[in-house]
Amino acid sequence: MKYYDKLIFELSRPGRKGYSLPENPYGPMLLPAGLGRGSKAMLPEVSEPDVVRHYTNLSQMNFGVDTGYYPLGSCTMKYNPKINEEIAAMPAFQGLHPLQDEATVPGVKAVYEGMDKALCAITGMKHFIFTPCAGAHGELTGLMIIREYHRRRGDLARTKIIVPDSAHGTNPASAAVCGLEVVEVRSTENGLVDVADLEKLLGPDIAGIMLTNPNTLGLFEREIGRIAELVHACGGLLYYDGANMNPLLGMVRPGDMDFDVMHLNLHKTFSTPHGGGGPGSGPVGVCAKLAGIADTMQVSGFHGNFGVILRAYAYILSLGREHVKMAGKLSVLNANYIKESLKDCYKLPIGSVCKHEFVFDGLVDDGSATGKAGATTLDVAKRLLDFGFHAPTIYFPLLFHQAMMIEPTETESPETLDAFIEVLRTIAAEAAADPDILHQAPHGTPVSRPDETRAARTPVVKYTPAV
Amino acid sequence: MFQYFPHTGEDIRRMLERIGADSLDALYADVPERFIYRGEYDLPAAMSEQQVRDFFEGLAAKNPKLKVFAGAGAYDHYTPSVIPYITSRSEFLTAYTPYQSEISQGTLRYIFEFQTVVCSLTGMDVSNASMYDGPTAAAEAMRICVSQAKKKNTVLVSATLLPQVLKVMEVYALNAGVRLVRIPAEGGQTSLQALGELIAAGDVAGAVVPSLNRYGIIEDHAGFADALHAAGALLVEYCDPSALAVLKSPAEWGADVAVGDGQPLGIPLCYGGPYVGFMACRQALIRKLPGRIVGETVDKDGKRCYVLTLQAREQHIRREKASSNICSNESLMALWVTVYAALMGPEGLREVNEISYGGAHYLEQQLLATGKFEKVFDAPFLKEFVLKPLVPVEELQQKLLDAGFFGALKTEEGYVSFCVTEKRTRAEIDRMVNVIREGWL
Numbered sequence: 001m002k003y004y005d006k007l008i009f010e011l012s013r014p015g016r017k018g019y020s021l022p023e024n025p026y027g028p029m030l031l032p033a034g035l036g037r038g039s040k041a042m043l044p045e046v047s048e049p050d051v052v053r054h055y056t057n058l059s060q061m062n063f064g065v066d067t068g069y070y071p072l073g074s075c076t077m078k079y080n081p082k083i084n085e086e087i088a089a090m091p092a093f094q095g096l097h098p099l100q101d102e103a104t105v106p107g108v109k110a111v112y113e114g115m116d117k118a119l120c121a122i123t124g125m126k127h128f129i130f131t132p133c134a135g136a137h138g139e140l141t142g143l144m145i146i147r148e149y150h151r152r153r154g155d156l157a158r159t160k161i162i163v164p165d166s167a168h169g170t171n172p173a174s175a176a177v178c179g180l181e182v183v184e185v186r187s188t189e190n191g192l193v194d195v196a197d198l199e200k201l202l203g204p205d206i207a208g209i210m211l212t213n214p215n216t217l218g219l220f221e222r223e224i225g226r227i228a229e230l231v232h233a234c235g236g237l238l239y240y241d242g243a244n245m246n247p248l249l250g251m252v253r254p255g256d257m258d259f260d261v262m263h264l265n266l267h268k269t270f271s272t273p274h275g276g277g278g279p280g281s282g283p284v285g286v287c288a289k290l291a292g293i294a295d296t297m298q299v300s301g302f303h304g305n306f307g308v309i310l311r312a313y314a315y316i317l318s319l320g321r322e323h324v325k326m327a328g329k330l331s332v333l334n335a336n337y338i339k340e341s342l343k344d345c346y347k348l349p350i351g352s353v354c355k356h357e358f359v360f361d362g363l364v365d366d367g368s369a370t371g372k373a374g375a376t377t378l379d380v381a382k383r384l385l386d387f388g389f390h391a392p393t394i395y396f397p398l399l400f401h402q403a404m405m406i407e408p409t410e411t412e413s414p415e416t417l418d419a420f421i422e423v424l425r426t427i428a429a430e431a432a433a434d435p436d437i438l439h440q441a442p443h444g445t446p447v448s449r450p451d452e453t454r455a456a457r458t459p460v461v462k463y464t465p466a467v
Numbered sequence: 468m469f470q471y472f473p474h475t476g477e478d479i480r481r482m483l484e485r486i487g488a489d490s491l492d493a494l495y496a497d498v499p500e501r502f503i504y505r506g507e508y509d510l511p512a513a514m515s516e517q518q519v520r521d522f523f524e525g526l527a528a529k530n531p532k533l534k535v536f537a538g539a540g541a542y543d544h545y546t547p548s549v550i551p552y553i554t555s556r557s558e559f560l561t562a563y564t565p566y567q568s569e570i571s572q573g574t575l576r577y578i579f580e581f582q583t584v585v586c587s588l589t590g591m592d593v594s595n596a597s598m599y600d601g602p603t604a605a606a607e608a609m610r611i612c613v614s615q616a617k618k619k620n621t622v623l624v625s626a627t628l629l630p631q632v633l634k635v636m637e638v639y640a641l642n643a644g645v646r647l648v649r650i651p652a653e654g655g656q657t658s659l660q661a662l663g664e665l666i667a668a669g670d671v672a673g674a675v676v677p678s679l680n681r682y683g684i685i686e687d688h689a690g691f692a693d694a695l696h697a698a699g700a701l702l703v704e705y706c707d708p709s710a711l712a713v714l715k716s717p718a719e720w721g722a723d724v725a726v727g728d729g730q731p732l733g734i735p736l737c738y739g740g741p742y743v744g745f746m747a748c749r750q751a752l753i754r755k756l757p758g759r760i761v762g763e764t765v766d767k768d769g770k771r772c773y774v775l776t777l778q779a780r781e782q783h784i785r786r787e788k789a790s791s792n793i794c795s796n797e798s799l800m801a802l803w804v805t806v807y808a809a810l811m812g813p814e815g816l817r818e819v820n821e822i823s824y825g826g827a828h829y830l831e832q833q834l835l836a837t838g839k840f841e842k843v844f845d846a847p848f849l850k851e852f853v854l855k856p857l858v859p860v861e862e863l864q865q866k867l868l869d870a871g872f873f874g875a876l877k878t879e880e881g882y883v884s885f886c887v888t889e890k891r892t893r894a895e896i897d898r899m900v901n902v903i904r905e906g907w908l
Contacts, residue, residue: 036713058577061573099876137603278795
């Protein structure tokens with residue numbers, strides 16, 4: 001990757017243009033005084049080739065799934081099939097107005113109905129809605145459904161939601177946006193929900209519990225049957241955070257574990273591209289008794305991210321009932337393979353079989369006088385970039401100080417995993433021999449470690465032309 | 468095997484051996500047997516790539532192709548061919564959120580450019596990296612009002628906001644415990660007098676008003692900011708960013724926060740999404756912004772570079788105390804509108820507005836001349852307008868559909884709305900008007 005240091009605004013020259021519009025066949029625009037803009041907006045004035053070259057140069061400073069392997073825990077960065085892009089780009093879909101009557105879009109209706117049926121089959125839920133635009137948006141929508149359920153029963157005292165201490169940050173944040181008070185349930189030493197602690201928290205003020213299973217340590221919550229009984233017995237509902245659904249794909253269904261509401265991240269489990277942080281799609285699935293409430297939830301402008309839903313549907317049809325059963329299993333195989341191959345040089349706080357991901361707690365101590373490893377998790381992550389790999393999710397979950405959360409998906413080959421393992425062993429050796437290589441990493445990227453303190457102290461968040 | 472799974476039988480055997488497991492199923496030994504799904508998944512059989520393409524082409528062919536004369540929050544502006552070419556580059560398309568800034572300078576730079584475009588159009592000081600869409604951005608702005616005001620809990624919303632904006636705000640407000648109160652309209656515009664009376668009633672944390680409203684009217688917000696600021700409340704402008712190239716900006720109205728949907732900046736209709744919301748505000752409110760923000764800094768060698776900044780506001784750091792729960796936003800669509808803004812520049816955007824304005828005013832005249840409509844509001848509009856139909860609305864809509872046009876959206880009051888963008892030619896307008904003129908002879 002080479003360093004390219006321009007902003008589109010810096011290429012601007014008065015009088016250049018990059019567009020081609022038809023002649024205006026009408027008269028001039030006559031805006032009443034006082035409603036027109038006072039000063040012209042500062043936008044670039046550039047030619048079409050300027051634009052194409054600029055963004056092509058920017059793209060070359062980026063890493064993507066098509067470039068290399070992402071071991072990102074809880075992010076499920078699997079291969080994004082190209083046929084899906086072709087389908088989403090079909091002009092016959094792109095030109096449809098969202099307020100068209102259903103009768104004029106039978107092809108769209110078939111996509112939503114087909115997706116509803118397929119996601120119900122895969123998850124064991126009874127109905128899906130598609131308006132949420134991302135995972136966290138799905139969580140919020142699911143919680144709104146839970147609150148509405150209690151509200152309609154006149155059960156207004158249920159204002160608290162239980163969230164494990166290992167939960168994704170979006171869980172407590174979504175709960176807060178939904179006006180719920182977050183109550184944290186502890187994890188046991190084995191990394192699972194502490195059922196005894198949970199029992200103490202249950203009562204008539206509990207709206208429900210949010211769980212991801214397997215949890216963020218990649219461990220299956222094997223007491224889920226008991227947890228569901230307890231929460232239901234106290235009058236609460238169970239929310240399933242589908243961010244970690246991938247290992248269960250084709251093996252286990254949240255509906256069978258008695259979850260009442262869940263979301264899926266189509267941009268994780270169902271192969272749609274992450275786009276540098278969206279657009280995603282977070283459809284919400286519910287059990288039969290919540291289907292009516294779910295249909296009343298308008299949480300975005302129209303029908304959700306239809307273009308993303310199309311891609312996911314193409315993926316499901318490509319997989320079919322034959323191959324869906326292998327996706328989850330191979331992701332679990334890949335995760336356990338990496339874990340077992342590296343546990344001698346990285347600390348494995350919980351050694352049991354993992355699902356799609358697992359967590360190392362930094363490097364094993366190097367036996368030096370201080371008894372500390374020579375490098376931190378951040379150093380290891382940054383050094384990985386030099387070898388052409390993305391970094392894992394780091395410093396999460398919060399249960400371990402040097403957490404490195406690693407998730408390979410089923411689309412990574414054993415050769416890629418072997419190369420990744422080899423590099424992590426090399427880095428561990430470097431940390432013992434010459435940790436400064438790690439402290440200074442990365443060395444071969446377009447920029448080195450940024451001064452984040454400076455960025456936050458005096459935030460510069462837009463371009464201002466030099467006077 | 469399957470084309471997306473690289474593992475051979477031998478690979479699986481070797482890997483299981485390293486793990487010390489007998490079979491793939493053994494990797495699920497920790498899952499209680501009753502939760503393992505042993506049934507057949509009720510899914511279609513796997514399709515080959517050609518079958519997938521044929522299937523979707525079949526579905527696409529079922530939707531009649533219509534010339535769009537409707538707006539109401541989704542506008543059929545032209546998409547230059549450069550945009551999908553750039554946004555489909557896999558380095559952008561398949562990238563993760565740019566947390567690892569050293570290998571994400573491409574994404575970080577275009578977000579910084581997006582923030583600059585949003586600030587330029589709105590006139591505001593700072594912008595975030597994008598929201599899901601316009602309506603959710605408005606709902607988040609409501610939360611900022613309440614958070615900023617501390618003890619006040621009422622947010623005023625104009626009755627002239629798009630229906631879907633009000634609906635989304637209402638469900639967010641219900642759960643957040645915010646009291647939403649409608650500011651009534653007068654002559655199709657947010658009433659300044661009613662706003663004043665509602666402010667006087669007290670407890671007002673802010674007001675959300677549209678600069679281009681549900682009837683297509685360009686609203687006059689003179690006096691709004693003063694009235695709200697005097698009561699310690701915020702002014703939030705909901706705007707169409709394309710129109711901001713020619714209309715008075717939120718900053719010029721004295722707004723504290725500007726939100727809206729970036730869709731009019733060249734994003735295809737695509738049955739409602741993906742689009743991209745935006746949110747910009749005054750400098751003083753920067754720490755109240757939801758979601759990601761990209762900032763400029765230098766690397767350790769002094770090179771200019773970009774990072775996600777002020778992350779202490781966000782869910783992955785602050786959990787339940789975060790300014791919002793938003794995580795993934797609409798990054799690739801932010802690139803889409805940034806490339807659009809770069810291609811169009813100030814002059815191109817002005818021309819888009821001029822042609823749309825010209826076409827809409829021409830259509831209005833022609834429709835009135837058919838004698839089948841009456842004017843409802845005597846107010847300035849840009850590219851969208853409503854008329855009172857003197858013929859049955861459902862019949863009108865059906866005649867248009869039969870002739871290949873989508874227009875005459877019915878409003879809550881029983882009026883019909885039309886929208887014209889630069890994509891509609893004068894000949895298309897004439898043809899549609901003819902259908903109406905000859906529809907009821």
